[in-house]
Amino acid sequence: MYVQSFEAQNFRNLAQAEFLPCPGVNVIFGENGQGKTNLIEALWLFTGCRSFRGADNTELLTHGQSTARLALTFCSNAREQTASLALTQKKRLLHLNGFAEPTPRRMLGVFPAVAFTPATLSLAQGGPGERRRFIDVALSMLTPGYAVRLSKYLKALAQRNALLRQAAPSPEMLEVWDAALAQSAAALTNARLRWLAQLTPLAQEFYAGISAAREVLRLRFAPLGEGETAPGAEVYLAALRRARPTDQRCRMTTIGPHRDDLVLTLDEKPLRIFGSQGQQRSAALALKLAEATVLRAATAEQPIALLDDVLSELDACRQRDLLRYLEGWQVFLTCCEPSHTLHGQAGKVFLMAGGKSTAHITKTL
Numbered sequence: 001m002y003v004q005s006f007e008a009q010n011f012r013n014l015a016q017a018e019f020l021p022c023p024g025v026n027v028i029f030g031e032n033g034q035g036k037t038n039l040i041e042a043l044w045l046f047t048g049c050r051s052f053r054g055a056d057n058t059e060l061l062t063h064g065q066s067t068a069r070l071a072l073t074f075c076s077n078a079r080e081q082t083a084s085l086a087l088t089q090k091k092r093l094l095h096l097n098g099f100a101e102p103t104p105r106r107m108l109g110v111f112p113a114v115a116f117t118p119a120t121l122s123l124a125q126g127g128p129g130e131r132r133r134f135i136d137v138a139l140s141m142l143t144p145g146y147a148v149r150l151s152k153y154l155k156a157l158a159q160r161n162a163l164l165r166q167a168a169p170s171p172e173m174l175e176v177w178d179a180a181l182a183q184s185a186a187a188l189t190n191a192r193l194r195w196l197a198q199l200t201p202l203a204q205e206f207y208a209g210i211s212a213a214r215e216v217l218r219l220r221f222a223p224l225g226e227g228e229t230a231p232g233a234e235v236y237l238a239a240l241r242r243a244r245p246t247d248q249r250c251r252m253t254t255i256g257p258h259r260d261d262l263v264l265t266l267d268e269k270p271l272r273i274f275g276s277q278g279q280q281r282s283a284a285l286a287l288k289l290a291e292a293t294v295l296r297a298a299t300a301e302q303p304i305a306l307l308d309d310v311l312s313e314l315d316a317c318r319q320r321d322l323l324r325y326l327e328g329w330q331v332f333l334t335c336c337e338p339s340h341t342l343h344g345q346a347g348k349v350f351l352m353a354g355g356k357s358t359a360h361i362t363k364t365l
């Protein structure tokens, strides 16, 4: 799959921008604050996921505008397809091949992408929430049903937490939400475990390659703090009932997929605590490359790669590893100043300039 053309209107500082990338490596360079990440973020929105910066619509609309429009032409399933997104303060409306779709989530799996950003390179250093988000975004892209299940789980969780905040929560109501939560929790955890079983050996292999096999990376995911076996709904139901006194005291649900962590270790020591910056970064890169491999193997179409400002964060060796791995992918890569190596690799180089509210993209090579 590859993007043929992209247009943006009133999206952040992209007041009116057009972009005709090549199917290979596209380098977008420019000074700070010119709109490079905005362009990557706009492309990412076509995956059906939310902004990787966690932005809501109000932040995405150009200041003072009420509607933003994004339009994409991409080649997938050997035919040209079109998608457009109209963003207002409250809504995101998707059209796919001319037809209105009920939700932008319809794009999950239709337009697969892997994003490498400075934040994803901090995956090993960050808190459990960031690693859960990594798992959830990857799984949503792979199986759209996962995103539906996750949203159901989060709704049930919010209801149970609201109940727990009451002075005397009704035990019958708690029972109702426990049952709903347990069903979704088991489905989510099983999907996570299946995906991690595929991801782990790949991540270990990438890490060994990046670190010249100096240390062994391990991933440990223990739902409910127990072994890596797949807990069924009944196990979650029993655990939620057991946790009820604690949950009532804390006024929130203290167990479940919203609390699990993917623990990374190097030679059995927690990477988050004992790893050097370089080791943590290599592990994050290995996880992302493994995610990309699983996604590529599972989708009939080649996903696109979005590399926002990551090369400057990696040393020359890791830069080469990453670009070598992405050979054959359509890549969108942003940087302040394209290096000589990049000039050699790039199919097209674009300058992003104009700043504040009038960024424009010009092809330079």
Ligand SMILES: Nc1ncnc2c1ncn2[C@@H]1O[C@H](COP(=O)(O)OP(=O)(O)OP(=O)(O)O)[C@@H](O)[C@H]1O
Residues within 6 Å of the ligand: 011, 012, 013, 030, 031, 032, 033, 034, 035, 036, 037, 038, 039, 058, 059, 060, 061, 062, 063, 309, 336, 352, 355, 356, 357
């Ligand atoms: N809603 C908005 N409306 C108008 N302009 C916005 C909006 N949101 C952000 N901007 C502007 O977009 C610019 C930032 O764009 P972006 O983050 O894409 O920069 P960048 O080129 O990636 O810079 P860097 O190299 O520092 O990462 C800033 O000038 C900011 O003021």
Ligand SMILES: [Mg+2]
Residues within 6 Å of the ligand: 036, 037, 038, 308, 309
């Ligand atoms: Mg940026």
